[in-house]
Amino acid sequence: MHFVDIILPIPIENLFTYSITQAESTFLKKGMRVSVPFGKSKIYTGIVGYIHNTPPVVYEAKEIHQILDEAPIVNEKQIELWQWISKYYMCTIGEVMRAALPNAFILESETIVSLNKTTVINDADLKDDEFLVYEALSQQSALKIQEVSSILNKKNVLPIIKRLIEKEAVTVEQEVYEKYKPKYVRYVKLHASYTSESALTELLETLSRAPKQREVVFTLFTLSAKSKKPIKVSDLVEASGGSSAIIKTLIDKAILEEYHIKTDRVEYDGEEQEASKALNDYQEIALQQITESFKTQKTVLLHGVTSSGKTEVYVKLIEEVLKENKQVLYLLPEIALTTQLVSRLQDYFGEQVAVFHSKYSPHERVEVWNNVLNDSPKARIVLGARSSIFLPFNDLGLIIVDEEHEQSFKQFDPAPRYHARDTAIVLAHIHQGKTLLGSATPSLESYYNAKENKYGLVEINRRYNNVQMPEIELVDIKEKHKKKRMKGHFSDRMIEEIQAALDEGHQVILFQNRRGYSPIVECNTCGHSPQCTNCDVSLTYHQYRNQLRCHYCGYTMAMQVKCLACGVKDLNSKGFGTEQIEAELKTLFPKYNTGRMDLDTTRGKYGYEKIITALEQQEIDILVGTQMLTKGLDFRNVSLVGIMNADNMINFPDFRAHERSFQLMLQVAGRAGRTKKRGKVLIQTYDPYHKIVQQVSTNDYKAMFEEQLQERYNFKYPPFYRLIKITLRHRDYERVDMASEWFAKSLRQVFKANILGPEFPPVSRIRNQYNKNILIKIPQQQSLSKTKEAIHKINTSFNAVKNFRPVRVIINVDNY
Numbered sequence: 001m002h003f004v005d006i007i008l009p010i011p012i013e014n015l016f017t018y019s020i021t022q023a024e025s026t027f028l029k030k031g032m033r034v035s036v037p038f039g040k041s042k043i044y045t046g047i048v049g050y051i052h053n054t055p056p057v058v059y060e061a062k063e064i065h066q067i068l069d070e071a072p073i074v075n076e077k078q079i080e081l082w083q084w085i086s087k088y089y090m091c092t093i094g095e096v097m098r099a100a101l102p103n104a105f106i107l108e109s110e111t112i113v114s115l116n117k118t119t120v121i122n123d124a125d126l127k128d129d130e131f132l133v134y135e136a137l138s139q140q141s142a143l144k145i146q147e148v149s150s151i152l153n154k155k156n157v158l159p160i161i162k163r164l165i166e167k168e169a170v171t172v173e174q175e176v177y178e179k180y181k182p183k184y185v186r187y188v189k190l191h192a193s194y195t196s197e198s199a200l201t202e203l204l205e206t207l208s209r210a211p212k213q214r215e216v217v218f219t220l221f222t223l224s225a226k227s228k229k230p231i232k233v234s235d236l237v238e239a240s241g242g243s244s245a246i247i248k249t250l251i252d253k254a255i256l257e258e259y260h261i262k263t264d265r266v267e268y269d270g271e272e273q274e275a276s277k278a279l280n281d282y283q284e285i286a287l288q289q290i291t292e293s294f295k296t297q298k299t300v301l302l303h304g305v306t307s308s309g310k311t312e313v314y315v316k317l318i319e320e321v322l323k324e325n326k327q328v329l330y331l332l333p334e335i336a337l338t339t340q341l342v343s344r345l346q347d348y349f350g351e352q353v354a355v356f357h358s359k360y361s362p363h364e365r366v367e368v369w370n371n372v373l374n375d376s377p378k379a380r381i382v383l384g385a386r387s388s389i390f391l392p393f394n395d396l397g398l399i400i401v402d403e404e405h406e407q408s409f410k411q412f413d414p415a416p417r418y419h420a421r422d423t424a425i426v427l428a429h430i431h432q433g434k435t436l437l438g439s440a441t442p443s444l445e446s447y448y449n450a451k452e453n454k455y456g457l458v459e460i461n462r463r464y465n466n467v468q469m470p471e472i473e474l475v476d477i478k479e480k481h482k483k484k485r486m487k488g489h490f491s492d493r494m495i496e497e498i499q500a501a502l503d504e505g506h507q508v509i510l511f512q513n514r515r516g517y518s519p520i521v522e523c524n525t526c527g528h529s530p531q532c533t534n535c536d537v538s539l540t541y542h543q544y545r546n547q548l549r550c551h552y553c554g555y556t557m558a559m560q561v562k563c564l565a566c567g568v569k570d571l572n573s574k575g576f577g578t579e580q581i582e583a584e585l586k587t588l589f590p591k592y593n594t595g596r597m598d599l600d601t602t603r604g605k606y607g608y609e610k611i612i613t614a615l616e617q618q619e620i621d622i623l624v625g626t627q628m629l630t631k632g633l634d635f636r637n638v639s640l641v642g643i644m645n646a647d648n649m650i651n652f653p654d655f656r657a658h659e660r661s662f663q664l665m666l667q668v669a670g671r672a673g674r675t676k677k678r679g680k681v682l683i684q685t686y687d688p689y690h691k692i693v694q695q696v697s698t699n700d701y702k703a704m705f706e707e708q709l710q711e712r713y714n715f716k717y718p719p720f721y722r723l724i725k726i727t728l729r730h731r732d733y734e735r736v737d738m739a740s741e742w743f744a745k746s747l748r749q750v751f752k753a754n755i756l757g758p759e760f761p762p763v764s765r766i767r768n769q770y771n772k773n774i775l776i777k778i779p780q781q782q783s784l785s786k787t788k789e790a791i792h793k794i795n796t797s798f799n800a801v802k803n804f805r806p807v808r809v810i811i812n813v814d815n816y
């Protein structure tokens, strides 16, 4: 008798055992996909775990349906990582599998199949049964796998669907994926009516009283005479000494015409590869120290100030690893994965760079997967966000975790709730490779580990080219308010500095930690503010659509004229967001172009890329944005960064709020003056003596570190204590309340102290579900695995209580 244990992509605790034939047992290998029946009528795609001869004890093993692969698509090292994640982050290996595999690999009875509209399929290329499905899908927009089954009158249709996916005839995703964002570049030409010489002469004549406009037109004419190539708006601005405002006027007058050309920046254009840059002394020393440190340490932290040239150091390390014929993983927070960086790496490494991104289509993801699996020359270096740790690497020599302090490396929902940085370190161990963590503002945990000699530590304290760190000025807005030196949310200093930067032809970035217009609307008469119907939060006012919107669930209603409670027409807005800052800017600096970067403006297709491009092309003079601005962007012409209000970040009720505010402010500040000229940063605050603001203004990471570390010690937080957060969730308030009391009591019986809660979070109801949290603090001397075992046991008894079973228990290890 032969059996196989299968990993199924569902949250069940054990692997399921199926029976296989002698022939199958010799063919099957760990990591291949098979389709198997499960429950009464379901079919799942599973991964072969172990092949053995022991029948299951409590149930009769069913036969597998079909073998889907000829060779493993998942390797042993991956399964080892899955097991670690499942154990460490307290979830099932099936949940890890689901997160790890591209969706196109996991077919199951609930999978929805639809036509791939991007390809044209020749009927002749399809087998009969494939054609039937294809035809059915031209009638119906989507089919469930079970429906496909009944169309074909066949039980197991997964192999057919798999073939259709391979032929790119169908897709199995409901979400609409964007192809990786192309770059839009703005070009201008003379309007058709001025192309004749006489018309042009006449035009220049009429413009003689607008010398700046005349200069632009004349420059455009000379530029186009010199070369037949299209002329970029940015080039024209530079050559004519004009501004984008002047160009806009000329476009409005129909003298110039603008057009866009889409240049796909990710597709490697096959141009000559460049040699990497020679490092300066500081970078060279850092490189040597890293290499030296790797001899004894598996993980090294590179703490290099913003714009110190960390990327160029990474490049040198990558070159070394490639020489040994090993693979490299370069991890970045999703949002920092910009085309700026992609093209920079492609310049050096050409088509060896593969990019793995959530905005990739399922097909592109499978392609990257296969390239990595087959050790293809097209995926020697994978540049990717969080989930790229799941790719099928064979021989990873190095993992770089850039911006390692970023909280977005931690997955919140769904399980596995893994931290990609910490998982990367484990992944590197499995490959006997190294991990380099990089940041200008390391997380307290990593810096502490480095100080404790768990990691190597290398620092670069100078910016490349010896550009000075930006000069940081604190503006006391309490004082400014008293002295009536505020216009809206802008202090006189902020206005002066913005004007000065603009006068010199530089760009300005303004950071405001909130989106929307003025987050909360309040009635001046009765104090009521409109609430979300699904969540316990006030709605936020968005001027652009004249709407009130919930930032938790997306609920919207039209902006009210009168108070919903008392009916009086006296609504007032409190607080301020990016939209309001932008509106104020438009009245303060009407002649300049403003732009906004937040969740609302970057939602659309290519939204984020468009704004970055516009800033690069200097079409935006002043950009207002949320923390999206902080992520590793490299703009050359930005000389001033303004932080509109430091206080609302610092006062956030979270034990990491101080650390995070420090990181955020220093990172945004780092966008100023990256080349040549020293940049300037203005921070508006009600409390200029706050220690965090002070530490930011003196760029004193070490002071921040020491002080925060002491607080973490005093209040029992990481890195001294580990945290596990347990959230109980249900529609019914009473039930959540009772269930969490029970849970906390059981935990206290085992752990005595160090259990906090249960407590309702500040926003306890989200999408009509109540949440209540319990926090477990685990001291260093307490065994982590025993702690998890105890939690697991309590959870099992919890689920045995009928009344509690419908309550969802969410376990978040190393809660961030």
Ligand code: ADP
Residues within 6 Å of the ligand: 277, 278, 279, 280, 283, 304, 305, 306, 307, 308, 309, 310, 311, 312, 464, 634, 674
């Ligand atoms: P960081 O990642 O530390 O913020 P970057 O690697 O982006 O810094 O470098 C900042 C700027 O300095 C970039 O524009 C980069 O091209 C330039 N730069 C860094 N190192 C070198 C070098 N060795 N030679 C030439 N230019 C460099």
Ligand code: ZN
Residues within 6 Å of the ligand: 532, 533, 534, 535, 550, 551, 552, 553, 554, 555, 767
């Ligand atoms: Zn809501």
